[in-house]
Amino acid sequence: MNQVAAAVPIAQETRARKDARDDKLFGWMLKACALLVLASLLGAAGATLWGGREAFSTFGFGFLTSGEWNPSDDRYGALVPIFGTLVTSFVALLIAVPVSFGIALYLSEVAPAWLRTPVASAIELLAGIPSIIYGMWGLFIFAPFFADHIKPWLTNYLGNEPDDGKVSWVAEHIPFIGKMFGNDNPFGGSVLTAGIVLAVMIIPFISSVMREVFQTVPTRLKESAYALGSSTWEVAWDIVLPYTRSAVIGGIFLGLGRALGETMAVTFIIGNKMKLSPSLLDPGASIASTIANQFGEAAGLQKSSLMALAFLLFVVTFIVLLIARLMLRRLAHKEGR
Template identity: 50%
Template sequence: MAEMAVQSDIVDDAGPYDRAKALSAFKLGDVTFYWITRISAISVLLILGGIILSLIVGAFPAMKEFGFAFLWTQRWAPSADPPVLGALGPMYGTLVTSFIAMLIAIPVGLGIAIFLTELCPQWLRRPIGMAIELLAGIPSIIYGMWGFFVLGPFLANTFQPFMIKIFDGVPVLGAIFAGPPSYLSLFNAALILAIMVLPFITSISVDVFKTVPPVLKEAAYGVGCTTWEVVRSVVIPYTRVGVIGGVMLALGRALGETMAVTFIIGNSFRISSSIFAPGTTISAAIASEFAESDGLHQSGLILLGLLLFVLTFFVLAAARLMLMRLEKKAGN
């Protein structure tokens, strides 16, 4: 009994000191964790601000020389005297290729995601999923080489002549699908972009489709809905915020893709109504000319990069605003 009393006195004496030490250690760890995460978050803003500032400083000579006319000037002649630089051609190519790519990738990607989550046999899901992951992991330069040596000749020899013949003489469409066929064109680049962004749309759509509560789909099937009706009336409305987020992520990738597009777009600053004509994008123009540029030419290329940054920012901001409105509408 005396020994137990002595041990109890020791525990009582040590208890307050140990608790204070433990609380102090917890507080120190919490404060350290808080400042590490805060500095990490602030560093993102600092890096973003530094990128914007460096682009503005580098582009200032071109901004001072050409002003707002840089936006609607088509000619690109850095070796002329005086130099003439205009961003209209690269901006047109960037928007057209991204639009065509998303026009192809969105329905195909959503179709694959719906098949994998609603219709695909269990034994086939894993091989298709692995194939999609492999598409996402292929370097962009490989896509460019494949587009240049395989896809470009195939489109120029088979698909493009067929489309030119079909729409020849048709108002508007005849101009869009006008010839001659070309290995290097806006359409070829857009098709490569569609293949490249397809895994982003598919993977995110599959993940969000799996979040739909099974009871909702079972209830729809219970009242006699077909698979298409379940997807259209239950799955898509329930997951539309996530699907739009995946689409916008893919669009951001399409707007900024460089090497694959540089291989097969033709690098022409001339604007044509035909999607089978060569063109260029902002990122392709920078990649193909930056190494040999200097002075005002280099400043103009940096200004192109600043325009791409602003364009991407507005696209993603619009996407975020759309998602907020959809979330608010769903909450109401």
């Protein structure tokens, strides 16, 4: 009997050591998974930086400020792709943010219960459509429609090169607006077209984030505001938006990250012209579209320049997404207190 009683603590101690060893092994495995992601991130950044070292060493800081891209003379500059990437992303945000806010506000505050699920499902479906489908839609349907119906109106009423030869009042009094919409390109592919298609692509992402965070607002806050006579707009602007400001900004940054790195859709419709133009109606190029178009046949300094562009895009996108994650974490921490 004494032997049995003595064996029980020994078995328990053995089981405890085994559990501790298994927990430590499991912890190492989880740490390895996390470090693998970090290693992949650093590896991608290091590979593009190493691949673009020849371009950075050859052109120096002038690589960022030069608008020349001439493979025949081995002269390359990143200004045109950087400009195209930033402008198309800005146009996309300018359109997508207010539309996404309206969608999220409607689904969370106004829409009847029977309509919320179908509309939310449709938004999720839009988010899952491959980007090449958006690009084909933009190239074959939206770009011709834009060239025939929208571009003439913009050129005649806002641009400094109208079809009838009479400069519009806007172009006469606000010259930079006239330059933005001045154009003699007959095709629909342009920086503005690419920005609009990007807006359609990122609306599902931004609106989904906004809708989710709007639903986290305590009901008692909104009901109190309604009881005091506030309208739906006042509740949204004074209660819902301030309460979820950080998360809304984080969702916008997530959409911006998607717009910055989009490749196929932009390649189809931006025009892929390596020339800096102040007009949104002129063809242009983005970093992603330049890499997609030229990387297959690039060699030497041209390939290094494309790798340098990839590194710049990686850095910008990483910073945007990092800021978004920090803002979302800040909101989660605030709600948990």
